Amino acid sequence: MSTSPLRLVTSDAREVQLPSGSTLPAVESESQLRGLLAGLSGVDAVGAEARAAKLATRSLKKTTKLAALDLAISMVDLTTLEGADTPGRVTSLCTKALHPDPSDASVPSVAAVCVYPDLVAHARHVLGTSSVKVAAVATSFPSGRASLNVKLLDVREAVTAGADEIDMVIDRGAFLSGRLGQVFDEVVAVKEACDGAPLKVILETGELVTYDNVRRASWIAMLAGADFIKTSTGKVSVSSTLPAALVMLEAVRDFAEATGALVGVKVAGGIRSSKDALRYLVVVNETTGSAWLTPDRFRFGASSLLNDLLMQRLKQRSGAYVRADEFSGD
Amino acid sequence: MSEDRLDVRKTYKLLINGAFPRSESGRSYEVTTTKGEFVANVAQGSRKDVRDAVVAARAAQAKWWAQSAYGRGQVIYRLAEMAESRRDELAEHVRLCEGLSPKKAQARVSRAIDRVVWYAGWTDKIAQILGSSNPVAGPFFNFSVPVPSGVVGVVADQDSSLEAFVDAVLAPIAVGNTVVAIASEKRPTPAALLGEMTATSDFPGGVLNIVTGFTGEVAPTLAAHEDVDGIDLGGVDEDFANDLAHSAAGSIKRVLRPSPTDEASLRRLRAFVETSTVWHTIGQ
Numbered sequence: 001m002s003t004s005p006l007r008l009v010t011s012d013a014r015e016v017q018l019p020s021g022s023t024l025p026a027v028e029s030e031s032q033l034r035g036l037l038a039g040l041s042g043v044d045a046v047g048a049e050a051r052a053a054k055l056a057t058r059s060l061k062k063t064t065k066l067a068a069l070d071l072a073i074s075m076v077d078l079t080t081l082e083g084a085d086t087p088g089r090v091t092s093l094c095t096k097a098l099h100p101d102p103s104d105a106s107v108p109s110v111a112a113v114c115v116y117p118d119l120v121a122h123a124r125h126v127l128g129t130s131s132v133k134v135a136a137v138a139t140s141f142p143s144g145r146a147s148l149n150v151k152l153l154d155v156r157e158a159v160t161a162g163a164d165e166i167d168m169v170i171d172r173g174a175f176l177s178g179r180l181g182q183v184f185d186e187v188v189a190v191k192e193a194c195d196g197a198p199l200k201v202i203l204e205t206g207e208l209v210t211y212d213n214v215r216r217a218s219w220i221a222m223l224a225g226a227d228f229i230k231t232s233t234g235k236v237s238v239s240s241t242l243p244a245a246l247v248m249l250e251a252v253r254d255f256a257e258a259t260g261a262l263v264g265v266k267v268a269g270g271i272r273s274s275k276d277a278l279r280y281l282v283v284v285n286e287t288t289g290s291a292w293l294t295p296d297r298f299r300f301g302a303s304s305l306l307n308d309l310l311m312q313r314l315k316q317r318s319g320a321y322v323r324a325d326e327f328s329g330d
Numbered sequence: 331m332s333e334d335r336l337d338v339r340k341t342y343k344l345l346i347n348g349a350f351p352r353s354e355s356g357r358s359y360e361v362t363t364t365k366g367e368f369v370a371n372v373a374q375g376s377r378k379d380v381r382d383a384v385v386a387a388r389a390a391q392a393k394w395w396a397q398s399a400y401g402r403g404q405v406i407y408r409l410a411e412m413a414e415s416r417r418d419e420l421a422e423h424v425r426l427c428e429g430l431s432p433k434k435a436q437a438r439v440s441r442a443i444d445r446v447v448w449y450a451g452w453t454d455k456i457a458q459i460l461g462s463s464n465p466v467a468g469p470f471f472n473f474s475v476p477v478p479s480g481v482v483g484v485v486a487d488q489d490s491s492l493e494a495f496v497d498a499v500l501a502p503i504a505v506g507n508t509v510v511a512i513a514s515e516k517r518p519t520p521a522a523l524l525g526e527m528t529a530t531s532d533f534p535g536g537v538l539n540i541v542t543g544f545t546g547e548v549a550p551t552l553a554a555h556e557d558v559d560g561i562d563l564g565g566v567d568e569d570f571a572n573d574l575a576h577s578a579a580g581s582i583k584r585v586l587r588p589s590p591t592d593e594a595s596l597r598r599l600r601a602f603v604e605t606s607t608v609w610h611t612i613g614q
Contacts, residue, residue: 320554320580321381324388 025259027223030181037180037219043211043247052242055286056279062316065278069313070108071293072277073100076309077135077266077301079114081142081234087122090115094126096328101310110306111295112165116141117158124162135200136163139190142204142233144169148186155193166190167200167266167301169233172207175217183217187224200228200266200299203248206238211247218251222263230266234301239269245280249287256288265292268301274312277305342372342518344379344542345525347386348535353543354378361519364429372518375543377551380510383539384557387481387508390536395478395506397534399454405532406450406504412527413443420492420523427491427517442492445594449500456505456599464607471610476603478506479584480559483552485545485574487564491517493593495524498562499538501598510539510558512549514565518542546570553578560584560602 027033060068078097080089094113101107112133115123123134136158140146146154155166168190174182191199201221205214221229229248231240245267252263265288267280277300284292292298307329311322341358343350352358357374394402413420417439425435460476482502487494491514499509513521525540541548545565553561553574560583563571575585586601 320556320577321384321551323557323581326556 037216043215045211048246049243052246055283058282066316068278069309073309074108075295075299076110076306077112077114077299078110079301079303090119090123091126097132120158120161120163133164135165137167139168142235144171152193155190159195165198166194169202184220184224191225198227200230201226202230205231205244206236214247215251218248222255228264228266232269234269240267246283253288264297266299271302272304274308342522344373345540346383363426369426372542375541379541380548380551383510384555386536387510391508394537403450403453408531410443410446412531423519424492442496445496449504453504469612474605474607477606479602482507482509482602483558483561484511485549485563485565486511486513488514492520495521502602505603507602508537513542515545556581562586564588
């Protein structure tokens with residue numbers, strides 16, 4: 001297990017101890033899946049919100065803050081998911097992803113750009129062989145309301161066009177009406193269609209109503225082979241919240257302890273300020289441990305967040321607060 | 331009113347984005363009369379309060395400027411109406427802070443309120459004075475019109491707690507800027523009261539923001555802030571003003587170092603405007 005050199009705060013956060021020889025449990029039937037999920041304890045909603053609120057009061061200072069800002073920049077999936085997206089817009093997004101601050105070479109590249117499948121080929125072309133990945137939102141994003149065949153075709157086309165990572169949405173309708181096996185099977189099928197590309201599964205926590213559902217959906221996605229679980233599409237009114245992310249991170253931690261598989265978490269939607277981003281990093285560090293403080297295991301899906309991170313970074317270095325138009329917009 | 335009634339004590343708060351928060355730092359300090367008697371507890375603003383105030387001012391600026399000049403005048407005139415109806419309270423605090431007789435304090439409040447009216451009148455007249463129609467060699471109209479600098483920082487006068495404050499904040503606001511003002515350190519309550527009155531004068535949140543606190547602590551942040559387009563250094567001494575002007579130069583701010591003769595003058599109104607020149611074809 002690789003560990004990030006950065007420790008955000010001195011803490012007693014537990015490091016994950018992997019039981020040797022543990023493996024993913026095979027899910028063979030819907031009733032078996034239900035049995036597995038029934039074994040999960042309920043989420044203490046008040047406790048989760050209180051813990052998230054408590055962790056949100058942590059303040060990072062000086063060198064730790066600078067390191068955390070750089071880490072957050074390297075974790076950003078720079079995203080444009082608009083009907084009005086054009087190849088030109090994707091070009092400028094990719095350019096920004098490679099060199100977020102053209103005046104400072106010490107700023108790391110972001111983790112990935114995240115676009116609709118039809119713009120994957122263009123993004124791939126602009127990014128070339130750089131370390132920045134191309135992520136595509138497939139499976140009839142954001143609603144996921146299409147037949148499985150259409151979703152799989154969507155995924156396959158994106159992968160063929162050069163997508164390194166796939167962001168899929170679960171069928172919330174199926175989940176909420178209790179067809180858990182269908183949700184599971186879809187993730188398995190999409191994972192297969194990804195042909196080795198890491199799969200991020202969007203739970204859309206804002207539509208799942210309860211934290212218990214968030215925990216259950218997290219487990220279904222992980223059991224079905226998700227490489228990341230992701231909070232939201234960013235297209236519904238309730239996007240990523242700190243308590244929901246906390247519940248997902250706990251699920252990831254428990255899953256790692258039970259099976260030995262390390263699943264990443266991506267938070268997306270509504271994260272605009274550096275302060276918010278650093279709060280998530282604190283929650284990650286305190287829940288799963290610093291092993292998750294790497295772009296391989298934690299991501300921010302965002303667009304305007306990047307500029308705020310750059311502004312705060314510059315402020316930390318120069319001492320003066322920075323103009324918002326110092327950095328390019330979309 | 332019964333004698334044993336509990337006091338309703340007031341802590342003077344900051345004014346940021348139309349709200350009256352305590353300082354983010356949780357600090358407050360005591361303001362006393364010139365003879366050292368307690369006047370009030372006042373929020374002691376921090377650098378982060380200045381930052382928040384600038385964010386609010388920036389967000390409010392485009393909307394304030396988009397309002398009609400006549401409308402801006404009405405809003406500022408409404409402030410005069412509010413101040414007139416609370417003039418005794420203002421006069422009491424001017425008296426306590428500046429160590430004046432009640433009569434002199436009343437006179438100063440009158441002058442300050444008159445000045446608010448004066449600035450209210452200028453909103454839709456300044457373009458006629460500072461603007462021009464320029465002769466050009468071609469079939470074009472060519473106009474130069476004054477436009478606001480944007481966000482203006484004010485380090486308010488330390489002695490004149492109300493009149494100078496009115497000058498410093500309303501001149502830039504009248505021409506379409508939004509303002510982040512640091513009130514007089516030892517005499518902040520009249521400014522804080524005026525801030526309260528903006529809340530009942532249709533001032534959109536963020537147009538006037540007031541930070542009370544230690545000038546030496548917060549002024550450098552305001553001067554160096556890159557999202558502030560101009561700064562009025564009326565409330566600091568020569569040496570400190572030089573330092574602040576130096577850090578303001580990093581983001582090429584307009585710097586105003588007013589002299590006492592600038593009261594209610596065109597020089598005040600002109601301090602934070604830019605000139606925008608537009609061409610328009612004739613007969614199209």
